[in-house]
Structure formats: C-alpha cells, structure tokens
Amino acid sequence: MTCAIIIESNSNIRQYTFVPKGPNYDEDFYKRAGFKVAEGFKCHHTWKIGNTGNTIYVYGKTSGRANQENKYEFPPPIDNTLFFGSCFLIMKNNEDEFVDLMKADWQKIYEQLYGGFEDLVASGDTLADAEAADIAEEEAAEEEDEYADLEKTETGYAKDGFVVEDGDDADDEEEYVPEEEEEKPVAKKEKKVKYPPRKYEINYIDGKNVKTYLEPRKPPKKKVKSEEEKNAEEKQKAEQKQKKVARAQRNKKAVVERDPERNCYLECESELSEEEYL
Numbered sequence: 001m002t003c004a005i006i007i008e009s010n011s012n013i014r015q016y017t018f019v020p021k022g023p024n025y026d027e028d029f030y031k032r033a034g035f036k037v038a039e040g041f042k043c044h045h046t047w048k049i050g051n052t053g054n055t056i057y058v059y060g061k062t063s064g065r066a067n068q069e070n071k072y073e074f075p076p077p078i079d080n081t082l083f084f085g086s087c088f089l090i091m092k093n094n095e096d097e098f099v100d101l102m103k104a105d106w107q108k109i110y111e112q113l114y115g116g117f118e119d120l121v122a123s124g125d126t127l128a129d130a131e132a133a134d135i136a137e138e139e140a141a142e143e144e145d146e147y148a149d150l151e152k153t154e155t156g157y158a159k160d161g162f163v164v165e166d167g168d169d170a171d172d173e174e175e176y177v178p179e180e181e182e183e184k185p186v187a188k189k190e191k192k193v194k195y196p197p198r199k200y201e202i203n204y205i206d207g208k209n210v211k212t213y214l215e216p217r218k219p220p221k222k223k224v225k226s227e228e229e230k231n232a233e234e235k236q237k238a239e240q241k242q243k244k245v246a247r248a249q250r251n252k253k254a255v256v257e258r259d260p261e262r263n264c265y266l267e268c269e270s271e272l273s274e275e276e277y278l
Contacts, residue, residue, distance in 0.1 A: 003100035060087035075113035082211035
C-alpha cells in the first residue's frame, strides 16, 4: 500500500492509499481523482524535494466545465495554472519507486516550495513585539558593557558594592539538584498557516485556460478584539470569580450548620465534672 494525496476542487486535502502495479504505473490515476475519462488527465509538473532524492508528481486536468475549477493554490511555477476537478499527487524516490506522501509532509513541503513563511504575522508576533525585543537586547548589551571593567569575585559577580564575599567561611559544597526536577525540553508544535483565498480571473491564452490572480498573496489577518469584546470578557471573568467566592461561603456555612461545635471553643459550663465522669 502506498499513500498519496487528492486535492479536491474545494481545496480540501484528502489522504488516499493505493497499490501500484509497477514503477511507471499511472493508468488509472484519473479514476482515483474522480474522473470517468482519462482524456486530458496527465502529469503537469514535478518538484524535486531538496536532498532527499524524492520527487512529487502533480496529475490533473486543465480543461473542464464551468464551476468545476480547482480553487487550491499550488506553489510556483503552476500557481497560475487552472485545474478542473480533483488533482492527484504522488511521490517517488531516486530509483523511481513509489513512496508514501502524507498530508503532514505535504504541508511542510508546501511551505518550502513557497520559500517558507518567515514573517512577523505568521509567527504570531507584531511589530511592537519585535521592537520591544530589540530594545531589551540593547539594554542588556549596555548593562554588560557597564560592568565589564569592574573587578569580579570568585563567584563571577562584579564588585560594585552590592556583593559581599564570605571569604574562607563560604560553603564549598555544591547544591544538589535531583534528576526529577531537571527541566526537560518541550517540543514546540508547528503552527499551520492558513492564507485567505485570492480573487482571480480565467483567461484563454494559447489554447489554455490561465488563472490570473487580481491581488497579491496576503498573510492571514490577526484577529484583534474590540473594546466591547474585552469588556465583556472581563465582566464574565468577574462574574465567575464572584460565583466562586459565593459558592465557597455557602459551603463553609453549610459545614457550620451541620456541626456547630466544630468551629466553636469548648465552654467551661459544658465540661463534665469529676463526679459525673466517674
């Protein structure tokens, strides 16, 4: 079984498995893409993936009926090619053997083919955050320069009047750090970047339908909460806090009502005398 990818006309990416009958097997790829006739269904482009030796093949049709256009935006140089219906993507190695092409792998390869999405908006940072980080770095560098010429203690601190050495009375024992308390690196999850669709028009040039985009590729817009949404969120948090306090008070009152002597001091009058105890 080999894994491939089907990109439907509505830009939905679907995982697909099939059994290849040979190295040059592509006879019924059109059926797997949902077409009844093989006419016009062929490989339109290939991408060699870095130093892996693998190659991705894109099969599809560039002619079809209206309202059947594939809205998925492929990486260059076929970003302006207009496909109809679903497209079928497979991957082969250097020996022309089929290898698995998973959805997660395609997402990473897609970003590499577009040159990577290393921008501030895609990473979740804003221009103000970037400027604040630059200012913090500059202040840290200035602080290091300020204490560079000062004499340092045995522990590496600058002698600026705030650090006092204990001399021979210092404890030379190293602090024990249990293995369980050591911090373990946490793998960061990669954020999937979803770009908004672009408007395009279809032109018939040199006997082919060519998709021409009317606007440049825009990064996803970061949702900014309005003042009303912020106030509503703060109000909701305050209400939840009040409910939590009221619930705790009710529980405390209920405990006192069930056992009134639990939170009261023992009165002298209620103590048993020595005769009664005997």
